[in-house]
Amino acid sequence: MRVIRIGILGFGTVGEGTYRMLVDNADEVFAKTAARFEVKRVGVRDLTKPRSISQDLITDDLKSIVTDPEIDVVLELMGGEEPANKMVQLALENGKHVVTANKELIAKHGSRLINFAKDSGLDLHFEAAVGGGIPVVQPLKHQLAGNDVIKIMGILNGTTNYILTQMEEQGADFADALAEAQVKGYAEADPTADVDGFDTMYKISILAAISFGKQIPLEKVHREGIRSVSAADMHYAKHFGYKIKLLGICEETGEGEVLVRVHPTLVPLEHQIARVSGVYNALWLHGDFVGDLMFSGRGAGADPTASAVVGDLIDVARNVVAGGNGSAIPYGEGMQVAKMGDLETRYYVRFEVADRPGTLGEIATAFSRRQVGLAQMEMITKTGGLGEIAFMTHVCRESDFGTAIQEVARLGSVSKLEGWFRVEE
């Protein structure tokens, strides 16, 4: 019987979950691989923290793990850019297969690391980096690989989807919904990575790199979080027949050029992705042959993430047992990224206005000067001689829309541009 020796870097919830799954489902794993996994070393930052595993396994010398000649596979479950990047590189240089759940690492250094693994005949898998337990990374590399992928839209962050769902169902404002999510453990004390869209940016960039063949320069990804979404926007969106979701979106905009973006988005109520609530994640994609596809499930948490890590480990084990040459699937660097100004879509926008005759006419005229057609409108009267107007536009160019709303905001009858969001149908 083949024994495959594992070194784990990082023993937070995902590390613990993976360890537990390897123990609990050892027979399941053996049946699939004809191999047994043995966790040989676990690398942590803080040696003094109490752990659920034998103290003998634990070290804070990560380098001793990735260079240990007895270790076959390194599981990188620390997260963050460094020292993960250096340790994974070193592990590969030392002939170890690598499985990682680290979206930031792959989004920033995937191309270099995967190519290095491929050239070294090693596996480098990262199913857990996107969508938690939902199989999306490998299906894009394998079962869907023959398609020209036209577009991908994903709810890729459970924390923000939970907050938006609470806002929508309870009419709560962002700050209150965030506070509640923090109390329940769905959001961290410093929620920036989630609510400002970094997490989603890394994930959609990885999917774009796999689908379109080149790593995405992250500085060219348009990224907006959900802090700007208000209970009022939720209300108008619903009135117009939409929900507001934080989506990661990538699409081909021309030969060898893609647009990658993360922002709160109005999605029609009847779209499958609008029905994904709470901490669930979902990925919708359209390929030229496969048509529309949708995957949904638990995108985070110890157990679903462990499911993906162990799935990757099983593939590594099969490859090791079969004496294979490594199955990393590389992509290049330097993807051309389109400008947001060239986006053509529908928009939602809301203004605070003077509640007096002529206001609507002035606004509509200002929009029409920039070729922005209005499709739906909702007006309410507020106190103090003020009102509120929300519009849905027809499809127009983002640069035209941007100019138009600035011009509208300067009208005498308009006191404030309250907010605006993009729409996906």
Added chain:
Amino acid sequence: MRVIRIGILGFGTVGEGTYRMLVDNADEVFAKTAARFEVKRVGVRDLTKPRSISQDLITDDLKSIVTDPEIDVVLELMGGEEPANKMVQLALENGKHVVTANKELIAKHGSRLINFAKDSGLDLHFEAAVGGGIPVVQPLKHQLAGNDVIKIMGILNGTTNYILTQMEEQGADFADALAEAQVKGYAEADPTADVDGFDTMYKISILAAISFGKQIPLEKVHREGIRSVSAADMHYAKHFGYKIKLLGICEETGEGEVLVRVHPTLVPLEHQIARVSGVYNALWLHGDFVGDLMFSGRGAGADPTASAVVGDLIDVARNVVAGGNGSAIPYGEGMQVAKMGDLETRYYVRFEVADRPGTLGEIATAFSRRQVGLAQMEMITKTGGLGEIAFMTHVCRESDFGTAIQEVARLGSVSKLEGWFRVEE
């Protein structure tokens, strides 16, 4: 540049779609594999039928294709048990990798063929056999392989889901909905394979074999089609908060024992799978670590099926280019299959009754004698002194429920057992 030579068996819609995808997306495929595919021979039954490809490629001598020393990969796209079974076996014996879309072949002969491929260092892939373009077969073998799969439920046949959706939306009866589906090309002139549940049976049996590790003896799979579903059942189901879907279901019922079944099923309106309409397919599964997952998309048709076939071909090509040892993932034979009588679930049942005092009491008493608790009830008065009563039961044993409804049907106040279905929550 590596050229991989393909022989195609069968050139119906799937064969043509696959050929078209290989031509249209040749650059996509090359980018993923560093190989070019060349279709060398196409085997058909009827040489005189006009074809969209060069007559030079075509032969009706299938054996000449699977034994051709210049062919690297055989695509089996004929469907049906024979001659597909003999030809795939012969192809493997002649050292060819095989990709097939044939659910009947894999459900009946998968274990033998996959083991033969594995032992010969060859690939045998069949992603297209279940769920058309939706990646389900390979994700179960790879990304989800570490899970103890608890249950799988699938809408795996687009024809029956289209018919049921029409019945539900238009109040049509089965015969009318079938006729309309035939006119639109969604159902075949002989609809047996679809409407009597054979297609779904093959597919759920394949998923069960992968998930639980042994081929399912098909004669032990409980199979019911949708001919027994009426507009009246649709109406009552909706009243109780359910839709009726033809589901393939497999679940572990004990150590090394599974229950595999195909039947019309009441599914709660709020369940994700209830929202899958028309020709779309969906797969819902629950694994011990991954939790709930759902995949949906186009489960049939030339293009989605081609997507899955070409995805498999890309994996074969990568393996050939890398000099790999074959990546077929075998399973055994002789799965223990549980008896339907031991199933415990809720049930829906409808009777025609005498519209007179005492009827309801007699029925309720008869049910209670068999420990079948009633949860919901709907009664209407018909003409001629008759009425109709529909019930939803609490969870009970199928054998008790079966005895109870036979006893109820024999009551003097009951004129007819109109129909009954199982429920999944």
